[in-house]
Amino acid sequence: MTHGRGAPGGFFGGWAPDRVPVDEWQVLEYNYAGSRKISVPGDFNTQFEDLLFYRDGVWYQRWFDVEPKPGKRYHLWFGGSNYTTSVYLNGTPMAKQVGGYVPYSIDVTDALKSGGNDLVISVNNRLEKHSVPTPRTDWWPYGGLIRDVMLIETPSAHLVNAKVELADLSGRVEGVVATQGLRAGDTVTVSIAELDFSTEVTVGSDGQGQWTAMLKPELWSPENPKLYDVEFATADEQLSDRIGFRLIEARGTEIFLNGKRIRFKGISTHEEPIGRDGAAYSKADFEALFGEAKALGANFVRAAHYPYARHAAQVADELGLMLWEEVPIYWNIAWENPETLEIAKDQITRLVTRDWNRASVVIWSVANETPYSEPRMAFLEALINEVRSLDDTRLVSAALLGDVSRELKDAALYLAAYGAASDEVSKHERDIFKAMLDKAGDHAPAVGSGFELVIDDPLGELLDVVSYNEYFGWYYARFIAPQLGVSEKTVRKLMFKFMEHVVLSAAFDKPMHISEFGAGAKSGKRGEGPWTEEYQAEVYRAQSRMIMNSPQIQGMTPWILKDFRAMLRTLPGIQDYRNRKGLIDENGQRKQAFYVLRDFYEGSWANVE
Structure with a gap:
């Protein structure tokens, strides 16, 4: 057996291909012996430069020796593979797994031979409109055998x-x-x-x-x-x-751990290691990643947007980090497709039954930023019922969007009040703001008047914790400025003043959690405006003041701990296919906002006892 980067005890620790035509007459349009070697666990996208953007099938092959023992069963165990996997042993199709990130095992006892065995695995990371998630995601769809593969021997019983x-x-x-x-x-x-x-x-x-x-x-x-x-x-x-x-529980709008009130001082993450591209797969990867969360002063991590390797929750157990675990019901999926629902149920079942002994896991999340529709409601209610049938000892949540168009329209009117009273805007812009207020008449707000944003997504009725993704300091200015006909710079500066008077709440007598907020910053870029560390830090200060205004909020997980790979983030010289909202960059360099959030977590908001 060739040993490479596999974990101790891992079945793959490198790749030893050995497949050639039997003679010159046999046509094989593949040749394992002449193919590249790949390390398992590990995604194929970052192991080969030409496969970075590849979204299709890859074939794995290796020979292994085993002497099956009487009275024993043999199981191929996969920690997770993305996204569709077919397994063949000694030429026999063994199983097909649809849906990534979650563990599964195959009883291969009857297909094993004494001595050499030929294992072939096809893994395809292409996503379809009916898959979970769909092809459009804001993270890198790392493909392949991303986690350990092991041959496990058990008694027959x-x-x-x-x-x-x-x-x-x-x-x-x-x-x-x-x-x-x-x-x-x-x-x-x-x-x-x-x-x-x-x-x-x-x-x-x-x-x-x-x-x-x-x-x-x-x-x-x-x-x-x-x-x-x-x-x-x-x-x-x-x-x-x-x-x-x-014991974790919600009572009214508060959260209790072991009978004591607690707030989630959190941060969101993706399953990427510090200092290396690709999917995190080892205990050491998560010790480093979650170690930064502890250094931040966090007691809670949102493991977005899919199930992580089993080491994540084990490390969280050891470090004392509460954990939010999630399945990739992301943006919009095929809500009315029964096969899609079955994939989602399979993912949540495998996640829950793997981690139900992890004390760190306190929230199961069933979705992220899914727009309202009746089919969506029926789909997610079925998934929530599935979760509760498996484990009713934890809280259930989902990261909600709210009514974005209404929220932006209302926020624009309040921003107009600040703009009309500001000496820092141009006369043209001030006239625009005054015209908006005149049109609003008696409903026109004044500077400093409270703005309460209420989340009333009906999915909140089914959840234990109502979570909300919002980007007041980042995306909202970009959306509002062209609608008003004023500069984005003006809206961004007014937004910071406005945020001091914003109150966030939910229409349900339940705890509220801010599951995302943030801003992009290129590590080391200094100055004013977006993409600078100073601007990102100011967004965190303004968000912190907004959190302090909002008594229903019992936790938050800003977006995000570390800069991560994302195909949708293409801005040259800044993003370069990375989401730059991290508090640290991909190599672990801390940005100014890291210290802003750390100071907030050391303050009075977190002290609720």
């Missing part, structure tokens, strides 16, 4: 999954074990040595068993990320997991 959770603050702990091949009446031993606890769980005819016990464990929190080694054992198998115990 084996454990499949286990769930352990704190039931209530009295200290009662509940659990479920799921098995395959065990007979009704067989037992699974669950033990937590540090709590001097062990119990025998009897498996029923459905292969599952439940247990409950009064354990009173030390509770996990950002200040004390306590984890326990929990072991699960059958007569033939022993597995373990590190699990923390905590």
Whole structure:
């Protein structure tokens, strides 16, 4: 076996191709022996310069040796591949997985041979209008075997999954074990040595068993990320997991962790490592990335916009970072396509059942910036119901857009009040602003009058936390200026004054979370105006004042921790196919706004006890 960049124990650690025609008469329009080697885990886009923009199929092949043992089952386990994957073993089609980012496994016992085995995998990162997500995304659609691939040996009767959770603050702990091949009446031993606890769980005819016990464990929190080694054992198998115990809940417009009120001092991320292009895939990648979140003073990370590698939640558990995990229901998808709904359900099911033992995960998110429609409502309600049926111990949210056209129209009128009273605008612009106010008549606002923006998306009724993406300091000026016939510079300067008097709220008696705000800045670019570090820092100051005005807001995750690859971001010399809203650049250099947000998180807003 060739060893390369694979994780220890990884099935792929490099690529050893060996496929040639049997003689000169056989026509093969491929040649594995003459093809390039690729490291797994890892996306193919950033391993080869000519594949950076490639969105289509790639074939993987390797030989491996194994001696199957009697009474054992063998499973090919994939940590995640993007987006459509077909697996062939010794010439036999084994499985097809549609939908990226999530783990899956294939029982290959019957297809294995003693000695050499030929594994071929096709991975295609092309997205379609019915896929999840669709082809238009604002991140890089990294393709290939982006996470570990392993061959796992189990007994014929084996454990499949286990769930352990704190039931209530009295200290009662509940659990479920799921098995395959065990007979009704067989037992699974669950033990937590540090709590001097062990119990025998009897498996029923459905292969599952439940247990409950009064354990009173030390509770996990950002200040004390306590984890326990929990072991699960059958007569033939022993597995373990590190699990923390905590209780997250919403009461009215507030959020409580372990019975104490808390605010989410957060930041959004993408699954890209610091200092290297491509998809993050190792524990070290997430330790570095989330380490910057801790340095920022964050206690919460929004893992946007898709499921991350399993290491992400494990590292968050250890560091004491609460986590928002999300599936890529992004912008507009095929709401009325039953196959699309099944892909989405599969993604959320695999994510939830992988991470339901991670104390750090406190929010499951089902969507980002999806415009209102009745089909969208039906689709997301079905997905929310799916989540709650799997796990009702966490909060459910979605990043909402609001009514953007109405919000911009209302904001423009308030900006007119500031413009009409300003000595910094031209006479022509002042006349435009005054004409707007005259037209509004009795409804014309005054400078300093409060502007309350209320999020009333009906999806909020189905959520536990109403989250909202807004860009007052960035995109809104670009949209408003041409509508008014004034300069963008004027609108941007007025916007900072206006934001001090903005109140954000939701039409529901629920906590509100600002899931995105931000501004672009090229690291090292200094001066005035957009793309400078100074302008980005001023946006964060203005946003912070707006947050302070808004008592319903219980958390925020500004966009974004690190500059990341994005095909839609093409501005030469500034973006160069990167979204520049990061508080650090792609190599980890901190921008001024990093320190602005850090100072805010050290202030009074976060202190709610």
